[in-house]
Amino acid sequence: MTTHELWYDRPASAWTEALPVGNGRLGAMVFGGSWSERLQINESTFWNGGPYQPINAQAGANIGEVRKLIMEGRYAEAERLAYEKVMASPDLQTSYQPVGDVHLTFHHDLTTENYRRSLDLDGGIATTLYDCRGVRFRRDVFATAIHNVLVCRITVSKPGALSLTCLMSSPQNGAAEERSDDTIGYLGRNRSQNGIPGLLRFAFRSRILPEGGMRDRGPEAVRVREADAVTLLIDAGTSFRRYDDVSGSPDEATADRLDEVAAIPYETLLHDHLADHRRLYQSMSIIIDGPDTSDIPTDGRIAAFANGDDPDLAALYVRFGRYLAMASSRPGTQPANLQGIWNEEILPPWNSKYTVNINLQMNYWLADPANLPETFIPLIELVEDVSETGREMARAHYGARGWVLHHNTDIWRATGPIDGPPWGLWPMGGAWLCAQLFDHWRFHPNRPLLDRIFPLIKGAVDFMLDTLVQLPGTDLLVTCPSLSPENSHPFGSTLCAGPAMDNQILRDLFAAAIEASERLGIEAAWRDNVRAARTRLPIDRIGQAGQLQEWLEDWDLDAPEPQHRHVSHLYGVYPSQQIDTLETPDLARAAEISLDRRGDDATGWGIGWRLNLWARLGRGARAHDVLALLLSPERTYPNLFDAHPPFQIDGNFGGAAGILEMLVQSRVGEIRLLPALPKTWQSGCLSGIRVRGGLLLDFSWQDGKVSSLKLKAEHEGHIILRHADVVITTSYSVGETVVM
Numbered sequence: 001m002t003t004h005e006l007w008y009d010r011p012a013s014a015w016t017e018a019l020p021v022g023n024g025r026l027g028a029m030v031f032g033g034s035w036s037e038r039l040q041i042n043e044s045t046f047w048n049g050g051p052y053q054p055i056n057a058q059a060g061a062n063i064g065e066v067r068k069l070i071m072e073g074r075y076a077e078a079e080r081l082a083y084e085k086v087m088a089s090p091d092l093q094t095s096y097q098p099v100g101d102v103h104l105t106f107h108h109d110l111t112t113e114n115y116r117r118s119l120d121l122d123g124g125i126a127t128t129l130y131d132c133r134g135v136r137f138r139r140d141v142f143a144t145a146i147h148n149v150l151v152c153r154i155t156v157s158k159p160g161a162l163s164l165t166c167l168m169s170s171p172q173n174g175a176a177e178e179r180s181d182d183t184i185g186y187l188g189r190n191r192s193q194n195g196i197p198g199l200l201r202f203a204f205r206s207r208i209l210p211e212g213g214m215r216d217r218g219p220e221a222v223r224v225r226e227a228d229a230v231t232l233l234i235d236a237g238t239s240f241r242r243y244d245d246v247s248g249s250p251d252e253a254t255a256d257r258l259d260e261v262a263a264i265p266y267e268t269l270l271h272d273h274l275a276d277h278r279r280l281y282q283s284m285s286i287i288i289d290g291p292d293t294s295d296i297p298t299d300g301r302i303a304a305f306a307n308g309d310d311p312d313l314a315a316l317y318v319r320f321g322r323y324l325a326m327a328s329s330r331p332g333t334q335p336a337n338l339q340g341i342w343n344e345e346i347l348p349p350w351n352s353k354y355t356v357n358i359n360l361q362m363n364y365w366l367a368d369p370a371n372l373p374e375t376f377i378p379l380i381e382l383v384e385d386v387s388e389t390g391r392e393m394a395r396a397h398y399g400a401r402g403w404v405l406h407h408n409t410d411i412w413r414a415t416g417p418i419d420g421p422p423w424g425l426w427p428m429g430g431a432w433l434c435a436q437l438f439d440h441w442r443f444h445p446n447r448p449l450l451d452r453i454f455p456l457i458k459g460a461v462d463f464m465l466d467t468l469v470q471l472p473g474t475d476l477l478v479t480c481p482s483l484s485p486e487n488s489h490p491f492g493s494t495l496c497a498g499p500a501m502d503n504q505i506l507r508d509l510f511a512a513a514i515e516a517s518e519r520l521g522i523e524a525a526w527r528d529n530v531r532a533a534r535t536r537l538p539i540d541r542i543g544q545a546g547q548l549q550e551w552l553e554d555w556d557l558d559a560p561e562p563q564h565r566h567v568s569h570l571y572g573v574y575p576s577q578q579i580d581t582l583e584t585p586d587l588a589r590a591a592e593i594s595l596d597r598r599g600d601d602a603t604g605w606g607i608g609w610r611l612n613l614w615a616r617l618g619r620g621a622r623a624h625d626v627l628a629l630l631l632s633p634e635r636t637y638p639n640l641f642d643a644h645p646p647f648q649i650d651g652n653f654g655g656a657a658g659i660l661e662m663l664v665q666s667r668v669g670e671i672r673l674l675p676a677l678p679k680t681w682q683s684g685c686l687s688g689i690r691v692r693g694g695l696l697l698d699f700s701w702q703d704g705k706v707s708s709l710k711l712k713a714e715h716e717g718h719i720i721l722r723h724a725d726v727v728i729t730t731s732y733s734v735g736e737t738v739v740m
Helices: 059-071 075-085 250-262 266-281 298-307 311-328 359-363 373-398 429-443 447-467 500-520 524-535 585-598 604-616 620-630 650-663
Strands: 005-008 019-022 026-030 036-047 096-106 113-120 125-132 135-144 149-156 162-169 173-180 183-189 201-211 214-217 221-227 229-238 285-288 664-667 670-673 684-691 695-702 705-713 717-723 726-732 737-739
Touching: 005 298, 019 113, 019 125, 019 135, 019 311, 026 135, 026 149, 026 229, 036 149, 036 201, 036 229, 059 075, 059 373, 096 149, 096 201, 096 229, 135 266, 149 162, 149 250, 149 266, 162 183, 162 201, 162 229, 183 221, 183 250, 201 214, 201 221, 201 250, 221 229, 229 250, 266 311, 285 311, 285 650, 298 311, 298 620, 311 650, 359 429, 359 604, 359 650, 373 429, 373 447, 429 447, 429 500, 447 500, 447 524, 500 524, 585 604, 604 620, 604 650, 620 650, 650 664, 650 684, 664 684, 670 695, 705 717, 705 726
Parallel strands: 670 717
Antiparallel strands: 005 113, 019 026, 026 036, 036 096, 096 162, 113 125, 125 135, 135 149, 149 229, 162 221, 173 183, 183 201, 201 229, 214 221, 285 684, 664 670, 684 695, 695 705, 705 737, 717 726
């Protein structure tokens, strides 16, 4: 049985039980109470602080000494000097913020029955249903991307039976406003943080439109009595225009938007929302056959997954991941942050910002294979922004051309090293993002996209060419200072030269630069320099235990955290394709040993990464075991949010991508079908999945074997199809559909 719904038999008692809706800009968590409702609201540009550039004037004069100390093996001294002289100023960033809450209180008996709340993924609507004294109450909440507001529609089965009070609250600095009889609102300003002045103004408004009955306006609330139905329109906005401009007019923008939408019939709002939502949601589908579990509430399915037979919960997890991508990342909005767009805390975990040593990248692993290219656009825009702010950081901190991004950024696109050297002195964030942009191009090979991303790639490469240093006693070029993200080596520090992940990222980045410049027919001399530098990067090394080394030296067995959450040195397996069971079997075996030593249990996103790695290594049973960990109550909240813990959305996207990776993998010119199929997934089908080379793929399988296949080509070419021991090569032309 295929389900496109999360459902529950009781209201949410905690934030991680509430249901998310969003349109990329606005997000709401719907609690679904019977006699009361809480809608917790976010707006994607509402952060603390204001424009800033965290240059440390001392960094440029001291980075060379830090590098020298590392090369001499004086890691603790290097770390102390970096703390004192090299970190960004300030060395902390800003936090993503909640706007506030909309509260509804219903004036009926507290005793209700036949309760049900749900999230319809196909429609993008959170619904609450219950009966009270013979009257059926219904609430539908959705975030329309077409009309750019949140909508809450409340209906009753008996005319005149709906009475409620609506009020708003906000934890932010500001005050309630009285604008009109049908509108309540809150105007204010954001907070300063870490010495960064708060410069954003914001507006938060609700418009209450009853059908029938009476409406009264109080100081901070609107009361509706004896209505047939009520439509509630909610909007929020800030003065943010871009990372260096906060001159917008949120008061006018929200008022104008609500005026415009209030004139549109609810039926039209719903129709437009469904058409837009389904255009994206129905572009891909996944079915994994199994028992019908649709009559079990979603939290019950999570609790039973590890001990039961519920393949559709894995498929539902993919559907939910696609839904979250659509709800948190749309053209013209901010990218999905650590919590997507949903956050209720003033001091959220890790500031709910953009961590770029795995988390932001993982947020977009699903977008391409899941055929949601629109959701990827905000990531490109973020890289364009940090390529601007990171240019000054590269010059001031490193004396280098190009641009740099370390391990975090925020809405102000700060790029400096923060949080201390053990975490922040890692200059590879921009390089990794650019490698990911080029892989995105492989899914959508077209000239305008390549024209757009090449300057970003070139700037990242220029920085690396200027900062790579020769490893003493060799001809090798290495990064220094750097680190294997957040993991300490045996010498009391994370700081090092040339960790495996850096070398793997640089091989991808330099290969992307070479191919892109060749396809564009530009930068021939520069390309030769890049090619020469690539040949001098250290190769992956196999250590004494047969493992893939995390560092240049064989330190792995003595590292203080053998089961560290990061598996950075396995980047070459996934998301990269440098290490492959067919092309590089020795390295693949070494990677498997490393992954096994690391252990399967980790943070939510750490398990998501491990799931993809076991899938890439062709280990279907092990991948399914890891998926069972991810879908356990310890790592998945009742509303299917990933439990780091606490909530981080990267695990949702990484886990969903890993499920697809178990079913289909692609390289340019090659598709591998059912490469890591567990025994419990013996039949099913995928349609609309996108593979590298610009192809859309539909296929079905029965008894563990492919039973039908269709390819739709957007470009001409040829492809190798692999399934078990069967290898087929076929050609295709533009617009052709190949049926096999």
